[in-house]
Amino acid sequence: MLELLPHLLHQALFGALAAAGFGVLFNFGFRALPWCAAAGALALAVRTIGQDLAWSLEGASFAAAIVTSCSVSALRKQLGPACNAVALAGCIPMVPGAFFGQALLGFLSVTAPNLVDAEATLIIAVQSLLRVIFTLGAIGAGLLIPAHLLRNQDF
Amino acid sequence: MEQQQDPVIVRHRELERIANMALRAGRIMMECGASVSVVHGGVGMIARGFGVEDVGMRSGYASLEITVHAGGNTITRMMQVGRLGVNHRLDQAVRKLAVQVSHGGMSVDEVEAEIGRLVRETPRHPAWVVAVAVGIACASFGRLLGVDWAAFAAVLVAGTVGQYMRHQLLHHGVNVFIVAGLIAFLSATLGGIGSTLLNSDTVSLAMMASILLLVPGVPSTNAQTDIMDGYPTMGSARAVWVLMIMVFASVGVWFAEALLGLRSL
Incomplete structure (x- = not known):
């Protein structure tokens, strides 16, 4: 387990940076940005542990979103109604944008003239698209279920 | 009266x-x-x-x-x-x-x-601060995807320039989908050229990481939230919007890859 620690810390660090960077884009205040970074670090740490345990990307993302949403909900007194938004910012680094791009580029490739291995290209594109759909669904459900069950206030 | x-x-x-x-x-x-x-x-x-x-x-x-x-x-x-x-x-x-x-x-x-x-x-962060933050976020995304350190710097610059240009174009009222296509082309080209010049072994990944600023994470989550909350019409509209943004972004990357000789048109 100790040999996995550098990789875990690497993923958590860059998860934190990605979440904080998008927090700035979403106009979070400077006081909320460290919470976004912490949520991003937690989400990526949990997802990395899950994947190291040979879980699928979708399963690990679901677990990470649930843990992040529950943890942020526990800080409702400090964060107020913004807690759901902080959890969402923390999970942004898990959004499979690269797979989405790969899927669409794959579909574009299938229509190209003189395609050599159309079946393989199509299967990779479909796999990527399905991965996007299931991972986005896992993140969304992981964020929403605790927020609904714990009755997080929107106002 | x-x-x-x-x-x-x-x-x-x-x-x-x-x-x-x-x-x-x-x-x-x-x-x-x-x-x-x-x-x-x-x-x-x-x-x-x-x-x-x-x-x-x-x-x-x-x-x-x-x-x-x-x-x-x-x-x-x-x-x-x-x-x-x-x-x-x-x-x-x-x-x-x-x-x-x-x-x-x-x-x-x-x-x-x-x-x-x-x-x-209500305060907003200055455009240059947002651009740098987004550049760092894209480079961090890149590391999560597996780009090497040489490409990290290239993605950081490409993401920063891409976000700044996106801000300017949207500010001038350019259509959001056209902006997505243009910025994807610009950022992917910059990321690809930069990582090639820096002798990166992960040029294709760097190009993809450079456009991750365009991935609409909040709208895609909101789409699901709306459907789960009982507003499937709005949720579907958001999902279609997300798909269209990604189609335009992918076409931008496609042209960038063609320009750099990584793919034929």
């Missing part, structure tokens, strides 16, 4: 002001990235804070409609909604105002003035 003193007309005018002001608050929340249930909740709180007995709402992707009923009078009004983005601080400020209004004690003029003040004075 006679018409102005008609109590029904006077009450209709009052209801109209309440409806329009509540819709304005809802429009701001919607444009700032709130889900439909939050928008409906906020608008309802504001309207009821002025004594409205029943509130009915319908949300489309580009408009909001409200029907308010009080004292035997009912009116329906509609308002256009602009481009949907994300502005956390303004969203939270309007939600706070909705809570304040729901407790009563504020006049319509006061609430309208307060909404105007929030729109004018």
Whole structure:
């Protein structure tokens, strides 16, 4: 387990940076940005542990979103109604944008003239698209279920 | 003169002001990235804070409609909604105002003035700060995807330039989908050229990481939230919007890869 620690810390660090960077884009205040970074670090740490345990990307993302949403909900007194938004910012680094791009580029490739291995290209594109759909669904459900069950206030 | 003193007309005018002001608050929340249930909740709180007995709402992707009923009078009004983005601080400020209004004690003029003040004075990070932050975020995404350190620097620059140009283009009113295509082409080209010059072994990944600023994470989550909250029409509209953005972004990457000789047109 100790040999996995550098990789875990690497993923958590860059998860934190990605979440904080998008927090700035979403106009979070400077006081909320460290919470976004912490949520991003937690989400990526949990997802990395899950994947190291040979879980699928979708399963690990679901677990990470649930843990992040529950943890942020526990800080409702400090964060107020913004807690759901902080959890969402923390999970942004898990959004499979690269797979989405790969899927669409794959579909574009299938229509190209003189395609050599159309079946393989199509299967990779479909796999990527399905991965996007299931991972986005896992993140969304992981964020929403605790927020609904714990009755997080929107106002 | 006679018409102005008609109590029904006077009450209709009052209801109209309440409806329009509540819709304005809802429009701001919607444009700032709130889900439909939050928008409906906020608008309802504001309207009821002025004594409205029943509130009915319908949300489309580009408009909001409200029907308010009080004292035997009912009116329906509609308002256009602009481009949907994300502005956390303004969203939270309007939600706070909705809570304040729901407790009563504020006049319509006061609430309208307060909404105007929030729109004018809620702080935003400077464009260059956002650009650098997004560049760092893209480079971090790149590391999570597995780009090497040489490509990290290239993605950081490509993401920063891409975000700054996106801000400028959107500010000048260019269509959001065209912006997605142009920025994907620009960022992917910069990321590809930069990582090649820096002898990276992960040029294709760097090009993909450079365009991750375009991935609409909040709208895609909101799409799901809206569907789960019972607003499948709005959720579907958001999902289609997300898909279209990604199609344009992918075409931009496609052309960038063709330009750099990584793919044939």
